[in-house]
Amino acid sequence: MNPQLDADLDRQQGSRSATAAVYLIATGAFALGMASYVTAGLIPMIQQAFDVQVAVAAQLVTAFTLAYGIGSPVFVAMLPAQRQRFGLLVALALFVIANVASALVDDFVSLMIWRAIAGVGAGVYLATGIAASAAVSAPELRGKAIALIMGGMASGTVLGVPVSLLLAERFGWQMALWLVAFLGFISWVGLVVKLPAIPAGPAIPFSRKLALLGDHKVLTILMVSLLAAVASLGMYTFMVPLMAAAEYGGVTNITPYLWVWGLGGVAGSFLVGPLVDRIKGPMLTFLILVTLSVSLFALPAAAAITPWLAKVPIAVWGAVGWALQVPQNNELIAARGHKGDGNLAVALNESALYLGSALGAAAGGFILLLQMPGWVLAVSAGAVSVIAALLQISRLIHGNVPVDPIVSREKNCA
Incomplete structure (x- = not known):
């Protein structure tokens, strides 16, 4: 036998397994994207099914997002460094079970509880999934792996949500959750078979993981993500009132514009x-x-000319808004992966996105409450994005750039 040939075959086999694992993680992210946004479209059906007010039914979204944004970093922080693969599989299994249970319950309180559990599972899965894809991929392919996962989540939002809502309208609101659970289960089975062992970082106690919050590099990245979410996701909430204003064409069917934004994402x-x-x-x-x-x-300038022209900035906005989190998560893993808490940093980044979205929605609602012109919404969001860009400049000027030790060692050896 040729030892060199055996080693090459082993590397090729490992590379194929890693690639398959990344695609399977992305499939789970697709299901996550559906679950994160489909509930809002199911509210009228759920309201009727459980005979509750719209405002009460809408709290299902709140339960999911709060559990996702607040609960997931806590559980990720408690996950031992040597059990990352186990944690990813358990989180995805919990997400699948919670969606199955949500489709089977017959009272609203139980549904609320299961949506919160699904939110925790989703948040832990995405954070550990991004970290796992980076760990099993070659350093030069890590960015593509993270992009594939974020693209899977974006696709679940843009493509999966409309399909699941169509099924819900025909077969009942539960069918949307059954579809989410089915896709998550397919991903889980594949990962059980294909996901290789994940290299464990240094084992550190929970108390020391809190030191992450004292890392200036990480805090800067998280603040940029927060501000970008205020601008991008916050403005998304108010695309309808902006485009419906008479001075911007008085659009009555906003669906094409939402599709343009999503496909751009x-x-x-x-x-x-x-x-x-x-x-x-x-x-x-x-x-x-x-x-x-x-x-x-x-x-607003493009919409004032013609609503169709507004699709150009909307498409660009959707593209860069979703794309931003790929380099952000990559930077966080580079900064903290070798310290054993890269997945926690990613979980905190996801929390920053949800918090930013909530803050953006609240700020936009205040602007509407003051009866300001529609253009103020877009200009205010753009101003917040400028602030984020200025904060990012400070990283560039001061050389506040995390160094990936894996890449550094390879460069030094070369």
Whole structure:
């Protein structure tokens, strides 16, 4: 036998297993994207099924997002470094079970509890899934792996949600959750077979993991994500009242514009992957933030000319808004992965996105309450994005760039 040939075959087999695992994690992320946004579309059906008010039914979304944003970092922090694979599989199994239970319950309180449990499972799964994909991929392919997962989640939101809502309208609201559970189960079975062992980082106690919050690099990245979410996701909440205003065409059917935004997000999530591996993360994030600002500033001007022209900045806004989290998560893993809490950093980043979305929605609602012109919404969102870009400049100027020790060692050896 040729030892070199055996070693090459082992590497090829390991590479194929890692690639398959990343695609399976992305499949689970697709189910996550559906679960995160489909509940809002199911509210009228759930309201009727359980005979509750709309405001009460809407709290299902709150239960999921709060559990996702607040609960998942706590559980990720409690996960031992040597049990990352186990934690990912348990989180996905919990997510699947919670969606099955949500489809089977016959009282509203139980449904609320299971949606919260699904939120925890989703948050832990995405954080550990991103970290796992980075760990099993070659350093030069890590950006593409993360982009594939974020693209899967974006696709679940843009493509999966409409399909699941169509099924719900025909077969009942439970069918949407059955579809989510089925896709999650397919991903889980595949990962049980294909997910290789995940290299364990250093074992550190829970108390020391809190030191993550004292890392200036991490805090800067999280603050940029928070501000970007305020601008992008917050403005998404108010696309309907903006485009419905008479001065912007009085659009009555907002669906095509939501599709343009979502398809732009899918494209941006996938296309940013190769750029992550070519452009330094902080610079790529800065360029994305600048593009986001320009697209938001241009939105009311384009809509004032003709609503159809508004689709251009909307598509760009969706693309860069979703793409941003690929370099952000990559930077967090580079900064903290070797310290054993990269998955916790990613979980905190997801929490920052949900908190930013909530803050953006609240700020936009206040602007509408003051009866300000519609353009103030887009310009205010663009201004927040500018602030995020300025914060990112401080990282570039002061060289506040995390160094990936794996990449560094390879460069030194070369």
